[in-house]
Amino acid sequence: MxxxxxxxxxxxxxxxxxxxxxxxxxxxxxxxxxxxxxxxxxxxxxxxxxxxxxxxxxxxxxxxxxxxxxxxxxxxxxxxxxxxxxxxxxxxxxxxxxxxxxxxxxxxxxxxxxxxxxxxxxxxxxxxxxxxxxxxxxxxxxxxxxxxxxxxxxxxxxxxxxxxxxxxxxxxxxxxxxxxxxxxxxxxxxxxxxxxxxxxxxxxxxxxxxxxxxxxxxxxYGEADDPLQCYAPPDHFDSRIEMGYEVETHTALLFPLRRLLGDLCTYLSIRDGGVQRFVLRLEHEEGHTDVEVGLLAAEREPGMLFELSRNRLERVALEKPVVALRLLARELPPFVPAARDLFDPRPQQALDWPQLRERLRARLGDESVYRLAPADDPRPERAWRRVLGEDEARQTQAPPRPPRPAWLLPQPIPLRDGRLRVLSGPERLESGWWDGEDARRDYYVVETARGQRGWAYVAPGAREGWMLHGWFA
Structure with missing residues (x-):
């Protein structure tokens, strides 16, 4: 050895x-x-x-x-x-x-x-x-x-x-x-x-x-064994930097923030793991302010984590001077890098989808970026739901259904067209008896006089009173 x-x-x-x-x-x-x-x-x-x-x-x-x-x-x-x-x-x-x-x-x-x-x-x-x-x-x-x-x-x-x-x-x-x-x-x-x-x-x-x-x-001299106290990495990351003076602007916090995140990513590469949630603690003379940074998937790229943390930090008002900055990361799941092709056709300056998604969440808010997942209710206005996470949306599969329009109107509107032509249908939907909003409709794919393809319904058995509910691309 x-x-x-x-x-x-x-x-x-x-x-x-x-x-x-x-x-x-x-x-x-x-x-x-x-x-x-x-x-x-x-x-x-x-x-x-x-x-x-x-x-x-x-x-x-x-x-x-x-x-x-x-x-x-x-x-x-x-x-x-x-x-x-x-x-x-x-x-x-x-x-x-x-x-x-x-x-x-x-x-x-x-x-x-x-x-x-x-x-x-x-x-x-x-x-x-x-x-x-x-x-x-x-x-x-x-x-x-x-x-x-x-x-x-x-x-x-x-x-x-x-x-x-x-x-x-x-x-x-x-x-x-x-x-x-x-x-x-x-x-x-x-x-x-x-x-x-x-x-x-x-x-x-x-x-x-x-x-x-x-x-x-x-x-x-190597004439006897030398048992060493071997190091074992901890299961969390906790690091702190004292400012040495009172900081009242976000700009002065960026350098220590970059250094802390660099140390965190070094530690994550040791564990072959990533971070999905961590806390930036702004310490004051009395008390502290916590800035939580959460991601939808585990990451460990320093530049990406710095951009996300900076955006989160700039949205927090510094009501008291900051004397120390601390980073706490206790959730360190395994890191699975995104699969790449051998010859990646993406432009050099293009962002990966996970990085773009996290950047949008940091700037616009956690509730502003979400996935769509199918719901169990067949009523079109309730057939989907918002999912903030990633795994749940992937595990949920929509039941087999006829084609649906890409543009679903917020509320059905009357469709008045004397030359309306029915292309397919009907598809009967009956649901909502348990919540007081019972719906019994016969849906058709129709074509208007201008050649537009729409998704409209009428009452069961009726041929008048068309209500437009969406447009096909």
């Missing part, structure tokens, strides 16, 4: 930068008590102005008064690491996020699907860059070795166990991810590299440093 490690050196900072319209603006994450706040991490533009990790916040403001500061949240950092583990799950069935700032996945089994390691690694880098996370990637026969190599240099790839042992023997002890402060203690003792450490008697190392060090070395 070959394991790939994706090291995320600026996970907390990237999680904040990716939700900003302008990530080049000087920004720093701060931590610590209110009176002793210090910088947890800074972006490149802030570092160019002299700001450094560990600097006191007061000193940072003295160097750059306009730097934007965001509180560092360890819980949010852990949540984004789980999100990236979910992203990695689309490339491998064995993924672990048990180490901070690192995602480990078994890569060798994916070579047949994604190509050899250089091509596979390039695919991982492109997707991580699109997601907005800086990274370092390495490949090794053991997961711990991949993690160590990623910390040494980006792009390292060792495939053979013999070459791995040789390379690990030259790794400095302080950069070997040893348990606790063991690396620093060993360096103070004069041990520089792992090769020197492994040359010492194991009993002496066990008595002084405990079994954790020996277990780590055995798993690092």
């Amino acid at each position: 070959l394991w790939a490690c994706i090291l995320l050196p600026q996970l907390a900072l990237d999680a904040v930068l990716r939700r900003l319209p302008d990530p080049e603006t000087p920004l720093a994450l701060v931590e610590g008590p209110a009176q002793l706040r210090s910088l947890h991490s800074v972006n490149e533009s802030a570092a160019a102005a002299g700001l450094r990790t560990g600097m006191r916040l007061a000193a940072a403001h003295a160097l750059m008064a306009g730097v934007r500061t965001v509180a560092h949240e360890p819980a949010a950092e852990a949540r984004w690491q789980r999100f990236l583990a979910a992203w990695a799950y689309r490339h491998s069935s064995l993924v672990s996020a048990q180490w901070p700032h690192a995602i480990v996945l078994e890569a060798q089994a994916s070579f047949r699907l994604f190509g050899p390691w250089p091509r596979f690694a390039q695919r991982l880098r492109e997707e991580l860059q699109t997601l907005g996370f800086r990274h370092r990637i390495a490949l090794a026969p053991t997961p711990r070795a991949a993690r160590v190599l990623a910390g040494l240099r980006d792009g390292l790839a060792v495939r053979r166990p013999e070459a791995l042992r040789t390379m690990l023997d030259g790794v400095p002890v302080r950069r070997a991810a040893l348990p606790g402060d063991t690396g620093e203690r060993l360096q103070r003792m004069g041990l520089e590299h792992l090769g020197q450490l492994r040359a010492l008697p194991r009993d002496s190392l066990r008595r002084r440093f405990g079994l954790d060090l020996l277990d780590h070395l055995d798993r690092l």
